[in-house]
Amino acid sequence: MTAAARKSILVVSRHAHPGSSLPRSALDTALAAAAFDQPVALLFQGEGVLQLLSEQDSRAAGVRNLRKVLDSLPLYEIETLHVDAAAAAAFGLDRDALPAGAEWLDAAGIRALLARHDHVLGF
Amino acid sequence: MLPISAFDPEGFLRELQDWTPEVAEQIAAGENIHLTPAHWEILELLRAYYQRFDSSPAMRPLVKWVAQQLGPDKGRSIYLLSLFPGSPAKLGSKIAGLPKPDNCL
Amino acid sequence: MALDYALLVLAAPASGHSSLTAVRFARALLARGHSLQRVFFLDNGTLTGLAAAVTPQDEHSPLQQWAQLAEEHQTELILCISSALKRGLLDSTEATRHERPGATVHPAFELGGLGLLVEAAQTADRLVTFG
Amino acid sequence: MLLHTLSRSPAHSALRDCLAVLGPDDALLLLGDGVYAALAGSEAAELLAASGAALFVLDADAALAGVRERLLPGATVVDDDGFVALSERYSRQLAWY
Numbered sequence: 001m002t003a004a005a006r007k008s009i010l011v012v013s014r015h016a017h018p019g020s021s022l023p024r025s026a027l028d029t030a031l032a033a034a035a036f037d038q039p040v041a042l043l044f045q046g047e048g049v050l051q052l053l054s055e056q057d058s059r060a061a062g063v064r065n066l067r068k069v070l071d072s073l074p075l076y077e078i079e080t081l082h083v084d085a086a087a088a089a090a091f092g093l094d095r096d097a098l099p100a101g102a103e104w105l106d107a108a109g110i111r112a113l114l115a116r117h118d119h120v121l122g123f
Numbered sequence: 124m125l126p127i128s129a130f131d132p133e134g135f136l137r138e139l140q141d142w143t144p145e146v147a148e149q150i151a152a153g154e155n156i157h158l159t160p161a162h163w164e165i166l167e168l169l170r171a172y173y174q175r176f177d178s179s180p181a182m183r184p185l186v187k188w189v190a191q192q193l194g195p196d197k198g199r200s201i202y203l204l205s206l207f208p209g210s211p212a213k214l215g216s217k218i219a220g221l222p223k224p225d226n227c228l
Numbered sequence: 229m230a231l232d233y234a235l236l237v238l239a240a241p242a243s244g245h246s247s248l249t250a251v252r253f254a255r256a257l258l259a260r261g262h263s264l265q266r267v268f269f270l271d272n273g274t275l276t277g278l279a280a281a282v283t284p285q286d287e288h289s290p291l292q293q294w295a296q297l298a299e300e301h302q303t304e305l306i307l308c309i310s311s312a313l314k315r316g317l318l319d320s321t322e323a324t325r326h327e328r329p330g331a332t333v334h335p336a337f338e339l340g341g342l343g344l345l346v347e348a349a350q351t352a353d354r355l356v357t358f359g
Numbered sequence: 360m361l362l363h364t365l366s367r368s369p370a371h372s373a374l375r376d377c378l379a380v381l382g383p384d385d386a387l388l389l390l391g392d393g394v395y396a397a398l399a400g401s402e403a404a405e406l407l408a409a410s411g412a413a414l415f416v417l418d419a420d421a422a423l424a425g426v427r428e429r430l431l432p433g434a435t436v437v438d439d440d441g442f443v444a445l446s447e448r449y450s451r452q453l454a455w456y
Contacts, residue, residue, distance in 0.1 A: 006350065007349060007350055009346075009349055012453065014372075014376050014455075021271055021272070021311075022238070022271055025238070025270050025271040025308075025311065028310065028342055029270070029342055029345065029346075031181070031342075032341070032342035032343055032345065032346050033346045033349075034183070035181040035182070035183050035184075035343075036343055036346050036347075037183070038346055038349070038350060045376055045379075045380070046372055046375070046376035046379070047372060058177075064177050064178070065177040066177075068175065068176050068177035068178075069176055069177055069178045071175070071176055072172075072175075072176035072178060072180070072184060075176075075180070075183075075184035075187045075188055076181075076183065076184050077183075077187075084379070086379060087376075087379075107379060107380060110379075110380050111380055111382050114361055114380065114451065114453065115360070115361075115451075117451070118349075118450075118451070119349050119352075119355040119451065120361065120451050120452065120453045121236065121355070121357055122357055122359065122453045122454040122455060122456070123238070123271075123359075131326075131327065132324070132325075132327070133325060225309060225310035225313055231447065233446075238454075238456075239456070244366070244391055244392070245391070245423075246366060246390075246391055246456070249390060249391070249417070249419075249420070252419075252439045253439060253442055253443065255439070256438075256439035256440050256442065256443045257443045257446070259440070260440065260443050260444075260447075262443070353450070354446055354447075354450065354452070355452070356446055356452050356454075357364075357452065357453075357454035358366075358454065359366065359454045359455075359456030
């Protein structure tokens with residue numbers, strides 16, 4: 001398969017994670033694409049931005065810590081996390097609350113991101 | 124030595140907290156691997172990966188993780204394959220006492 | 229121009245009727261001359277493959293609809309293995325592997341990794357999600 | 360140029376999130392409980408009309424919900440074949456649910 005033939009995937013994650021299994025499925029999909037060396041990007045939109053809050057501790061709940069899995073994304077060569085800036089602001093989150101490398105996008109920025117991927121998967 | 128009942132039919136630990144370095148030797152022996160310091164270096168990195176990222180790595184991130192921690196000579200698929208033939212991420216995770224993979228990646 | 233489609237189904241078959249909408253979409257795209265190699269079921273969508281699902285006789289059964297589609301058009305129906313295992317959907321291999329009493333997946337479906345979704349995305353001209 | 364599909368009722372955050380990125384070059388197909396967003400005179404319908412996006416409603420779901428005769432005048436009703444035709448015209452789809 002040549003590089004030119006590879007189709008890029010944008011995974012849009014817009015649910016908050018303790019109450020839904022969709023964020024986990026979104027993340028697994030992105031990790032799978034990266035593990036198979038396919039171009040993939042992640043956008044956290046709406047309530048999905050809450051997945052990025054630091055200091056999540058899942059031990060008492062007895063489930064996997066999705067936030068820690070997110071920290072492994074650079075090892076999968078997924079360097080940039082795209083964040084819906086308006087949603088983050090609506091939840092009172094400033095840049096200190098979210099990962100340092102995140103790219104904050106306004107509505108026009110999100111539309112441009114959607115437009116430059118071949119497939120868009122909404123979770 | 125743990126009794127055979129401590130392992131499932133595929134040789135994975137039923138209870139992760141049973142894992143000790145001796146248990147790792149026992150699992151490795153079942154895979155015809157004799158653990159050397161070179162193996163241990165990778166097994167410790169696998170356990171550190173699990174602690175830090177709450178997941179077991181696929182092959183690609185494992186290679187990158189090893190390269191970051193031990194340098195580019197060891198952060199290569201061929202080196203990891205020489206230690207853990209076949210599928211280093213899966214086999215290494217098994218010996219390191221990480222959760223059984225769900226075959227998703 | 230004929231296009232290659234892949235479908236991603238995330239909706240559970242018994243909540244709403246998104247699963248039936250997806251089957252009708254599949255039939256409609258085939259009727260328009262397009263091709264559909266693979267349908268990938270992920271998250272609650274994997275419940276679609278539960279062999280023991282019972283639908284009232286006067287309603288369409290998502291299970292039967294998908295199975296018929298697969299038989300008529302050789303469409304692959306893949307259940308994401310990690311989503312499926314968590315929900316108790318196992319084929320005989322996984323039942324043995326995880327020491328469970330028996331298979332629970334309908335024979336029209338196969339368990340597979342997310343790599344099969346990624347592969348479908350690479351080859352497909354269109355990837356349509358039903359959530 | 361995206362085909363958005365919305366299958367949740369307007370009370371759900373899916374509509375708000377969709378509206379946040381819906382552009383005038385896009386199309387929006389309402390299906391499932393999403394068809395309620397096209398009820399003429401509703402707040403949701405006004406927001407959708409203001410977005411400038413081309414608006415479509417899946418026939419079977421509009422009928423099931425009992426809204427077929429109460430749709431916003433700008434909405435076009437499509438059947439399954441029409442849904443496929445939309446997916447031909449718009450190469451990317453984003454599902455909101």
